[in-house]
Amino acid sequence: MSSKEDEESEFNFEEEEEEEDPIGKYLGERNHLKERHGKGWAILPNHDQYDGDYKHGQRHGQGLYVFRNGARYKGRYRCGKRYGEGVFYYPDGSKYEGCWRKNMKHGFGTYTYANGDIYRGNWHKNLRHGVGTYFYKHVAATFKGTWKQGVRVGPVEIHYPKHKYHGYWDWYLPQGPGVFSFDCKYILNGFYKSDEVSKMSPSLGEEGEFEGEYEFENEELNPRLKFLLIPPSVWNSQTMHYYDFSKLPQQPVPLAISDSEDSPCDLSDSEKEESHYSYHEENEEEVEMEKLPTPEESCDMDFNKESGPKPPEEDDDKDALIFIC
Numbered sequence: 001m002s003s004k005e006d007e008e009s010e011f012n013f014e015e016e017e018e019e020e021d022p023i024g025k026y027l028g029e030r031n032h033l034k035e036r037h038g039k040g041w042a043i044l045p046n047h048d049q050y051d052g053d054y055k056h057g058q059r060h061g062q063g064l065y066v067f068r069n070g071a072r073y074k075g076r077y078r079c080g081k082r083y084g085e086g087v088f089y090y091p092d093g094s095k096y097e098g099c100w101r102k103n104m105k106h107g108f109g110t111y112t113y114a115n116g117d118i119y120r121g122n123w124h125k126n127l128r129h130g131v132g133t134y135f136y137k138h139v140a141a142t143f144k145g146t147w148k149q150g151v152r153v154g155p156v157e158i159h160y161p162k163h164k165y166h167g168y169w170d171w172y173l174p175q176g177p178g179v180f181s182f183d184c185k186y187i188l189n190g191f192y193k194s195d196e197v198s199k200m201s202p203s204l205g206e207e208g209e210f211e212g213e214y215e216f217e218n219e220e221l222n223p224r225l226k227f228l229l230i231p232p233s234v235w236n237s238q239t240m241h242y243y244d245f246s247k248l249p250q251q252p253v254p255l256a257i258s259d260s261e262d263s264p265c266d267l268s269d270s271e272k273e274e275s276h277y278s279y280h281e282e283n284e285e286e287v288e289m290e291k292l293p294t295p296e297e298s299c300d301m302d303f304n305k306e307s308g309p310k311p312p313e314e315d316d317d318k319d320a321l322i323f324i325c
Contacts (some may be wrong), residue, residue, distance in 0.1 A: 099299030
């Protein structure tokens with residue numbers, strides 16, 4: 001592949017204006033302490049605008065925030081920060097729709113880039129982390145794999161219009177044994193190997209080399225890493241035989257996330273509600289009924305754990321997460 005994933009717009013993106021400064025215009029409800037509380041509309045000192053719910057002077061609940069540069073966020077807030085389900089529209093036309101935590105993409109979400117490429121999968125603190133799929137629009141190819149802190153690693157599947165590749169990813173390139181399958185009739189076994197000699201010099205991408213899959217400017221990286229020179233991976237064919245699903249390499253695997261961060265603050269007016277409801281039926285003992293999760297709680301669920309809840313399946317065949325011939 002030779003396409004580049006668009007660089008995400010929010011890395012140098014300005015955060016929402018804090019509302020501690022009383023300067024600015026506000027029309028809406030207040031509590032007995034004169035704090036913004038309830039429904040309200042505000043024009044902030046930097047000329048951003050917010051229309052939505054407040055609680056004790058902070059954005060809390062459902063709201064729409066419009067930046068002065070044209071970007072906007074519509075979704076849930078908690079204690080003044082994006083938290084829960086929400087959609088962010090960027091000035092370049094790209095869009096992120098999914099879960100947030102403390103103003104960062106966190107949980108399951110879909111990022112649609114300005115060039116039409118789409119990433120759908122798991123995020124952790126603004127980085128792709130866990131199983132996801134990246135659809136390259138201009139070549140109609142889909143990359144399914146595991147990201148670790150924004151870097152693709154481990155088992156992968158790449159689906160081209162007429163063939164598929166199953167193998168392993170090491171940092172930015174395919175490495176080790178892999179299989180190309182053609183129309184579920186034949187498979188070509190082989191392996192990718194980096195050319196260690198070319199580590200210190202750029203490559204021109206000769207025939208047989210895998211190029212275009214590692215685009216530094218398209219990964220969520222420390223900017224200093226963008227200037228590293230990575231040798232291309234060279235494909236070495238070995239055997240070809242009839243298709244056999246059992247001979248395909250391992251599929252992408254989820255990553256465990258140990259993330260137990262507390263909520264950013266607590267704006268409750270009273271003690272927290274019970275997490276269970278109860279009801280009685282005639283001649284029966286008390287039965288507990290589990291409370292349905294709130295939008296914030298559903299975004300806190302760990303979709304990377306195999307035993308945990310899974311994200312909703314998409315109807316679009318081209319972005320399906322399971323590929324079986």
